[in-house]
Amino acid sequence: MTPTDRIIDFLVLGGGTAGIVGAKTAAGLGARTVLVEQERTGGDCLWTGCVPSKTLLSAAAQARTLRMQAGQEPDFPAVRERIATAIRTIEPVDTPEALEQAGVEVLPGRVRFTGPGIADLDGRPLRFRQALIATGGEPARPPIPGLDPALTVTSETVWDLAVLPDRLAILGGGPVACELGQAFARLGSDVTMIVRSRILAKEIPEAVDLVRESLKADGVKILENTTLAKASSTGEGVRLQLADRTAMDASIVLLATGRTPRTVGLGLERVGVSLDARGHVITDSHMRTSNPLIWAAGDVTTHPQFTHLAGVHASVAASNAVLGLRRRISTAVPRVTYTSPEIAAVSTASEEGQSEVSRTVRHSHLDRAITEDKTDGFTRLLVGRGGRIIGGTIVGPRAGESLAELSLAVHKKLRTSDIAGATHAYPTYSDGVWNAAVLDVRERLRSPLTGTAIKVLSRIRRLAIDRRRISSKPGTPPGSDGRH
Template identity: 65%
Template sequence: MAAENRVVDLLVVGGGTAGIIGAQTAAGFGADTVLVEQARTGGDCLWTGCLPSKTLLRAAEHALTARALTGHPPTFDSVRDRIFASITTIEPVDSPEALENAGVEVLKGTLVFRAPGMAVVNGETIRFRQALIATGAAPTGTVVPGLDPGVTVTSETIRDLETLPKRLAIIGGRPLGCELGQGFARLGSEVTLIIRSRILPKEDPEAAAIIRDSLKTDGVRILENTTVQNAYTAEGRTRIRLGDGTTIETDTVLLATGRTPRTADLGLARVGVDLDADGQVITDARMMTSNPVIWAAGDVTAHPRFTHLAGVHASIAATNAVLGLKRGISPTMPRVTFTSPEVGAVGLTTANTGSGHRTRVVRHTHLDRAVTHGATNGFTKLITDRRGKILGGTIVSPRAGESLAELTLAIQNNMTTSDITATTHPYPTYSDGLWNAAITDVQARLRSPASARALKGLTWLRRRWLERPGSRYNSG
């Protein structure tokens, strides 16, 4: 740090996606910006989350193909090598050096807020005009009586497994559990998913059913509406006792039951930053906390825990903090589960009864690209209002996340299905599903009594115009 009387424009706590983008945004405006990270910059996405898991899923897809063609899937060592190579490739983008080059001062250490406008890092006082909390979240420590910590992993530690588990039990059926369950099953593990409710509880039930069948095809045993009572390890074998009294035997247990915000020991009460009952920082639509000079973004808040949201929200928070603007976050929040097939969803995924909403569905049995790929078990579903305004939808297909981008843009810009149909789409692609669903809606609206009468009237007027005396179209 510089002189003792220095006051920084923006103090950022946390060097994950939200912290990095927030700091770079502020520095880009010319603000004096300091970022504090206690471990390593890059956050969960780089080191233990998005990047490692998606690399593993890609390797698992290759393993499935290799097993079918040659009977010899890749070794787990080669899979681990791919994961670490991906991290090594992307790490420089999120490094302290990259941040310094962008004009951000990076400090390694633990930060504690001491008083309004003041924090302490490694015993040194830092004064700030504005601050951004971006400390993220950690895997929730699910308590299973008797479970041996030596056989337990989380999303943050599963990457460090040196050998492929012969038997893997996963507690939790949300996206993380489903993605890693399918990935490890394809690599050769005997996987059991233990789920308190149903698989992918926030997604369209039909989409969840497709993923359920896909996981079962890959050999995953799925136990829904099932609770864990306790566990015990004896003679090197771990048994999990379920709520109905039955047991399953496993070598490794992955806890995938959610994440808890990292807000403890920050001293937030001293600076008037309110938390909700789950320890999440409460923010308004501008990402401002209950303290008007402290902002928050990313997994530490109550918003959905997606890397893309963390970045967008941090950019908005930093912009408002540094420039004094009042930009609000968009309610349009897309999400993707990267199973095979993928599930992408945004906005409304179920029509509200009595609201005049319409549901338009295209089955991928009639989608040419899906037919050519032999992947016809998906669908594209749109939710619209009675005038065709797009309110949301669900896409289940390979690369559903790519097609979801167009749907997200349509919702964000209040577009209608007519806007989609008027746009030329490349063929054959999976985005044809969205285009055809929009066409279905437009055609249905044109068949309404009022539209039919209007079109009939226009046709009659056009005919009279063409048949008028002297018209070159009048053969008489």
């Protein structure tokens, strides 16, 4: 009997972040777990997403400093090698060997469902009790008349560029477009962003304004509320005609207009798994699909497409599947755009009818920011009824690190008094969260009702002290109030 002849407790489709975390969780709980990956384990985050992009951003920031201080031009091959080194360093924890050491059986190939409890792996039948769909997504390729695919790259293929493009046009204005746009501009490319609405549309305008100005300072040209009508190839690249009939030339076009889920060909219709209009797998708050024995996590679902969310959701799905639990995913979703400055935000669904106020601390009043001479940012808390923290935004260096405390506060439904009452190290950028919490507590103490209560308590305390002082006078009989 071969390994695949035995029934599988937990079948995982996909070897990216969601698949790896889900498989390790299930195996750790004692389930016979098989993970199928058709290409290489590690997923977009390792090979084409988080790791290479953040390495590129770091290298570009250093290149900008060297150019400004010493007039030294960036070495693009050295940047590419640094990215490759980062991937090689992190890769071992995501290899099939590492998964097998964790108790997960890894099989190569393409898998599809053929019926209840049955899947096909390149002609080999697999029988399973439960399954996790974690096939992820891929960059969208919008149809642009006349645009030669050979003159385009995506977030997956931009890493194949051997030469720094002289003129880079970016179609899109989300985090990927902004991060890569700033990085390539700092490395020396002439970058133009073509954005249908505005950059970073999910973030608050005040935060976006700071990033927009920083991008422009690095030489990025931003064309907002603009669409690309058509394109044509030239001897040196591509000519882009915009909807307003203006034209621009580029060496290559980076398509950064979102992602599409990898659900085609999985046979989901054979096992009753429902999809939305765009092909994403629909799940409930437990990460269960419309088939109670099939779960899903990561970019293939309708949830926000973040690596950290994929891992957490996969862990919830696997533990619910193996142990029969009813764990729910958190509604607190943190996100970070790693531009300079960073924008970090966390939000959750507000309660119906809940009043909200914002408390903002400008980093011009944040001591660590002053010492670093980086005071353009701010920290803003969104506070609900009773001082409960329901969201917030941080703009500045390492904003993603400062967001951790705020994410925990939202998840655990903490109040500003909880943050204000905890001792924080000084001076740090995370002081912004503490200072904003203190600001909210002080503002609430100024309310008429609270003010009246404070006055009453203060008067009672003064009377008690006076009574104790009088009763402690020499010659006053014990128990006497000192009156005659």
